[in-house]
Amino acid sequence: MFATLPTIIPFAEIKNSEAIPMSEISKEYDFKQVEERWVDTWDESIYYFDWNSDGPQYIIDTPPPYPTGNFHIGNALNWCYIDFVARYKRMRGYNVMFPQGWDCHGLPTEVKVEEIHKITKNEVPREEFRRLCEELTAQNIAKMRVTMRRLGFSNDWSNEYVTMLPDYYSKTQRSFVRMFEKGMIYREDHPVNWCPRCGTAIAFAEVEYDSRTTALNYLRFGSNLGDLEIATSRPELLAACVAVAVHPEDEKHGKYIGTEVQVPVFDYNVPVIADEVVDPTFGTGVVMICTFGDKQDVRWWVEHDLPLRQAIDRAGRMTEIAGKFAGMTIPECKEAIIEEMRSLGIIYKQESLDQNVGLCWRCKTAIEILSERQWFVKINPSEIIETSTEIEWVPEHMEIRLKNWTGTMDWDWCISRQRIFATPIPVWYCKKCGEPLVAKEDWLPLDPNLAQPPISCPGCGSDEFDPETDVLDTWMDSSISALNVTGWLSDHPPRYPAQLRPQGHDIIRTWAFYTILRAKALVGVRPWDSILVNGMVLGEDGHKMSKSLNNFIAPEEVVVKYGADAFRQWAAVGGSPGSDVMFRWKDVISGGRFLQKLWSMYRFSAPHAVKSSDAAPNQVDRWLLFELSTMIEAVTDSMDRFQFDEAFRAIRGFAWDVLADNYIELVKSRLYGADGPEKRAAQSTIYTAIEALTSLLAPFTPFIAEEIRQNLSGESVHTSSWPMPSGIPAQPEGSVIKDVAAAVRRYKSDRGMALNSPLAGIEVYSDLDLETIDLSGSTSSPVAVKRGSPKIETRAVEVKPQMKAIGPVFKNLSGEIIRKITSIDPEEVARQLETGKIEIEVGEEVVELGPEAVEIATETLSAGKAVEMIILAGVTVLIRTGS
RNA sequence: GGGCCCGUGGUCUAGUCGGUUAUGACAUCGCCCUUACACGGCGGGGAUCACGCGUUCGAAUCGCGUCGGGCCCA
Numbered sequence: 001m002f003a004t005l006p007t008i009i010p011f012a013e014i015k016n017s018e019a020i021p022m023s024e025i026s027k028e029y030d031f032k033q034v035e036e037r038w039v040d041t042w043d044e045s046i047y048y049f050d051w052n053s054d055g056p057q058y059i060i061d062t063p064p065p066y067p068t069g070n071f072h073i074g075n076a077l078n079w080c081y082i083d084f085v086a087r088y089k090r091m092r093g094y095n096v097m098f099p100q101g102w103d104c105h106g107l108p109t110e111v112k113v114e115e116i117h118k119i120t121k122n123e124v125p126r127e128e129f130r131r132l133c134e135e136l137t138a139q140n141i142a143k144m145r146v147t148m149r150r151l152g153f154s155n156d157w158s159n160e161y162v163t164m165l166p167d168y169y170s171k172t173q174r175s176f177v178r179m180f181e182k183g184m185i186y187r188e189d190h191p192v193n194w195c196p197r198c199g200t201a202i203a204f205a206e207v208e209y210d211s212r213t214t215a216l217n218y219l220r221f222g223s224n225l226g227d228l229e230i231a232t233s234r235p236e237l238l239a240a241c242v243a244v245a246v247h248p249e250d251e252k253h254g255k256y257i258g259t260e261v262q263v264p265v266f267d268y269n270v271p272v273i274a275d276e277v278v279d280p281t282f283g284t285g286v287v288m289i290c291t292f293g294d295k296q297d298v299r300w301w302v303e304h305d306l307p308l309r310q311a312i313d314r315a316g317r318m319t320e321i322a323g324k325f326a327g328m329t330i331p332e333c334k335e336a337i338i339e340e341m342r343s344l345g346i347i348y349k350q351e352s353l354d355q356n357v358g359l360c361w362r363c364k365t366a367i368e369i370l371s372e373r374q375w376f377v378k379i380n381p382s383e384i385i386e387t388s389t390e391i392e393w394v395p396e397h398m399e400i401r402l403k404n405w406t407g408t409m410d411w412d413w414c415i416s417r418q419r420i421f422a423t424p425i426p427v428w429y430c431k432k433c434g435e436p437l438v439a440k441e442d443w444l445p446l447d448p449n450l451a452q453p454p455i456s457c458p459g460c461g462s463d464e465f466d467p468e469t470d471v472l473d474t475w476m477d478s479s480i481s482a483l484n485v486t487g488w489l490s491d492h493p494p495r496y497p498a499q500l501r502p503q504g505h506d507i508i509r510t511w512a513f514y515t516i517l518r519a520k521a522l523v524g525v526r527p528w529d530s531i532l533v534n535g536m537v538l539g540e541d542g543h544k545m546s547k548s549l550n551n552f553i554a555p556e557e558v559v560v561k562y563g564a565d566a567f568r569q570w571a572a573v574g575g576s577p578g579s580d581v582m583f584r585w586k587d588v589i590s591g592g593r594f595l596q597k598l599w600s601m602y603r604f605s606a607p608h609a610v611k612s613s614d615a616a617p618n619q620v621d622r623w624l625l626f627e628l629s630t631m632i633e634a635v636t637d638s639m640d641r642f643q644f645d646e647a648f649r650a651i652r653g654f655a656w657d658v659l660a661d662n663y664i665e666l667v668k669s670r671l672y673g674a675d676g677p678e679k680r681a682a683q684s685t686i687y688t689a690i691e692a693l694t695s696l697l698a699p700f701t702p703f704i705a706e707e708i709r710q711n712l713s714g715e716s717v718h719t720s721s722w723p724m725p726s727g728i729p730a731q732p733e734g735s736v737i738k739d740v741a742a743a744v745r746r747y748k749s750d751r752g753m754a755l756n757s758p759l760a761g762i763e764v765y766s767d768l769d770l771e772t773i774d775l776s777g778s779t780s781s782p783v784a785v786k787r788g789s790p791k792i793e794t795r796a797v798e799v800k801p802q803m804k805a806i807g808p809v810f811k812n813l814s815g816e817i818i819r820k821i822t823s824i825d826p827e828e829v830a831r832q833l834e835t836g837k838i839e840i841e842v843g844e845e846v847v848e849l850g851p852e853a854v855e856i857a858t859e860t861l862s863a864g865k866a867v868e869m870i871i872l873a874g875v876t877v878l879i880r881t882g883s
Numbered sequence: 884g885g886g887c888c889c890g891u892g893g894u895c896u897a898g899u900c901g902g903u904u905a906u907g908a909c910a911u912c913g914c915c916c917u918u919a920c921a922c923g924g925c926g927g928g929g930a931u932c933a934c935g936c937g938u939u940c941g942a943a944u945c946g947c948g949u950c951g952g953g954c955c956c957a
Binding site: 025027028029209295356395397398400401404405408505506508509535536538544573574575576578579580582584586587589590592593594595596597599600601602603604605606645646649652653660661664665668672742745746748749750752753754755756757780801806807808810811813814815816817818 | 885886887888889894895896897901902903906907908909910914915917918919920922923924925926939940941953954955956957
């Protein structure tokens with residue numbers, strides 16, 4: 001018996017006072033208009049953290065970017081991740097803080113200011129120069145804020161901080177004072193990495209390495225035992241030579257150990273020492289130790305208690321001890337000294353040598369190691385490594401980078417810098433006795449260059465002081481960001497640790513390292529519960545995106561062309577967090593297409609999506625609700641693991657495949673049909689699905705999610721809750737109906753038939769009680785559901801062994817069983833299968849297989865009638881074509 | 884030189900505590916303007932899962948090695 005076709009009511013006659021008619025909704029999604037409108041109208045106070053709330057907190061230690069004026073695509077990727085998390089956690093009921101900070105201090109701004117005003121920093125008063133830097137920084141921050149808003153980030157602007165302002169840098173200064181008082185900060189003469197161009201000390205983290213080719217010079221040192229031949233790549237440091245080293249078991253040079261040799265050109269004696277680190281196969285096997293050619297020299301210097309001979313000054317020029325070379329630059333001296341030694345026959349050989357040299361990461365000048373009186377922070381590697389194990393690293397393996405780095409530092413963190421635009425070190429030196437006077441906490445903030453201490457010198461009572469002109473390393477500012485956002489030294493009770501630190505893997509050795517160090521030193525706890533590490537953004541050529549490689553794309557350019565929601569989809573699906581992500585226009589384009597698809601779905605749904613409570617969902621509705629519930633569960637799980645690609649793919653898959661391509665096609669006839677419980681059930685199901693969909697999309701595509709949700713229900717999606725899975729149980733009927741409808745659609749498509757062309761009849765053979773309303777509606781054909789199997793002859797043509805079932809039971813017999821069962825006649829296997837078991841001989845024994853062990857592929861034997869058969873899992877469909 | 888990550892259709896990618904026919908996007912080909920969407924729908928072609936050896940009944944997945952790439956460091 002065929003079910004009757006539902007009556008079709010013309011669209012124009014459908015009146016629904018609650019819903020928006022489709023015709024009023026534009027066919028094309030206008031992302032520009034929608035996004036710009038929401039940027040202008042959103043009330044950002046809904047993103048504010050509530051300091052007074054007792055609810056569960058979720059504080060994000062946003063890494064404060066350097067205000068260059070351009071919010072680049074790498075920032076944008078990281079901020080997308082942060083925003084996904086922040087919006088998700090808010091919807092889960094957390095009291096979320098997504099603060100925005102600005103890490104202002106630093107050399108690039110000083111350089112830029114010098115460029116803009118055509119001055120050098122020494123030409124204007126210190127205070128004036130600082131003011132110009134602040135002015136430029138403020139302009140740059142303003143520019144970057146615009147981009148961030150346009151990208152839809154839900155920053156908490158009530159918790160913005162700017163490290164160059166007294167509010168913040170007083171905390172930096174207080175952290176300095178506290179750590180000094182705890183004995184964690186000290187000042188002493190110590191080798192430091194020095195950039196001669198910038199004229200400042202720099203930390204290991206600021207040293208970059210590059211391979212260069214240089215000359216290895218072979219020269220002779222005079223000795224009573226006969227000239228000693230040594231090889232060096234740094235002859236310009238000859239005047240700084242304090243010893244010569246050989247390997248203790250070096251047979252050729254062993255006799256020199258303990259004697260003295262004469263340094264050529266400068267004619268003074270240095271000892272020959274034995275040290276196992278010397279590579280006897282490199283050069284001549286003899287190495288000259290200078291203060292300081294490299295880090296190894298520093299180690300030897302300490303170990304063997306050698307004297308200090310400083311041949312290079314702060315400006316990178318040769319000092320007095322270099323004699324007639326004094327005043328030359330390093331390259332000038334190198335050239336002159338080689339020339340001199342050549343003419344004297346001291347250099348007897350030169351060969352080229354590939355080596356890696358340390359460079360200043362800002363200006364790429366080769367760094368020198370100088371002994372300078374500087375401020376240092378003590379590093380306790382084991383404490384940092386221990387603390388990092390308390391932190392959840394995502395992805396896990398990134399923690400190894402921190403551990404590796406932590407073990408490689410040869411000396412403490414040098415925190416003084418010889419610059420202007422930075423946090424002043426709150427210290428004076430007594431003019432009379434020279435003792436340093438470190439400010440007390442309640443004097444702060446201050447600049448010792450502008451203020452005098454309120455007390456006399458505790459040592460000698462003098463009232464005359466010189467200010468400390470050095471300033472603090474910028475990492476001293478930024479490494480307390482985690483403490484700052486959790487309310488340290490604020491009016492609020494502190495809430496550390498923060499829950500999340502999102503950052504790139506390129507700054508693990510700096511930011512993550514220093515922040516852990518400082519949190520432990522200052523408050524004794526880890527700075528964060530979790531750290532989420534994002535990859536670098538690669539250009540479409542596969543290389544790290546940078547202006548110099550000319551593969552650079554600005555986020556603004558993408559937003560203008562495809563919108564923020566499309567851009568954010570690239571961030572979500574471009575790669576899983578931690579891996580590098582290539583920027584690809586086609587990902588953005590496909591994101592834009594999805595927006596259009598969503599818009600079309602909404603445009604269709606608008607007149608039909610109506611909440612109602614009195615209509616029980618039918619089988620197809622329940623199938624959709626089950627798929628929705630399952631998807632919500634999966635997405636929630638993915639979000640909890642920060643797997644945004646997984647989460648977004650699941651949402652998009654549901655929206656596109658399940659809801660649009662299948663469910664909506666199935667229920668159209670009900671929606672266009674006469675009012676009644678069946679229609680209302682479909683309307684209500686669509687409403688539920690779209691409502692949930694907009695919530696799930698809200699963290700990813702906040703603009704279109706808001707637009708649709710506001711139109712649908714008049715409420716903001718961004719104050720709504722994350723959907724909960726309904727937990728509706730799985731029932732096979734709806735899924736089978738969907739499969740049959742899809743099969744019929746394919747059938748028509750294969751034959752070039754219009755998809756709405758009616759068939760004479762469809763018979764569905766199944767043991768399930770299938771409802772026919774949506775099947776007949778979506779196929780435009782009468783449908784009958786029958787029990788059992790159709791009277792059609794079939795023949796087994798292939799036996800497909802099921803490895804999953806056979807393997808675990810028969811173990812190493814499996815191979816033989818598979819070979820056997822696929823070699824016998826499939827018809828025979830099929831006959832046996834009807835008895836419920838299959839017996840086959842394997843070698844000597846007879847093995848019994850259950851029905852789960854095989855699947856039989858069959859072929860229909862045509863009965864010569866106008867009947868087509870489609871066999872699906874659990875159902876057989878017969879189509880009467882009517883011819 | 885060391886550490887970490889990676890190598891899957893033309894391109895990019897999912898899957899990686901072993902188990903039917905390896906996911907998706909973009910590209911490509913064919914058919915279809917079906918009362919939301921042609922920025923759409925249906926279908927097709929296209930991958931010896933870098934290579935070799937091993938463990939196993941069974942390997943993209945586990946182990947070892949080789950080659951190639953990236954990142955961090957020396």
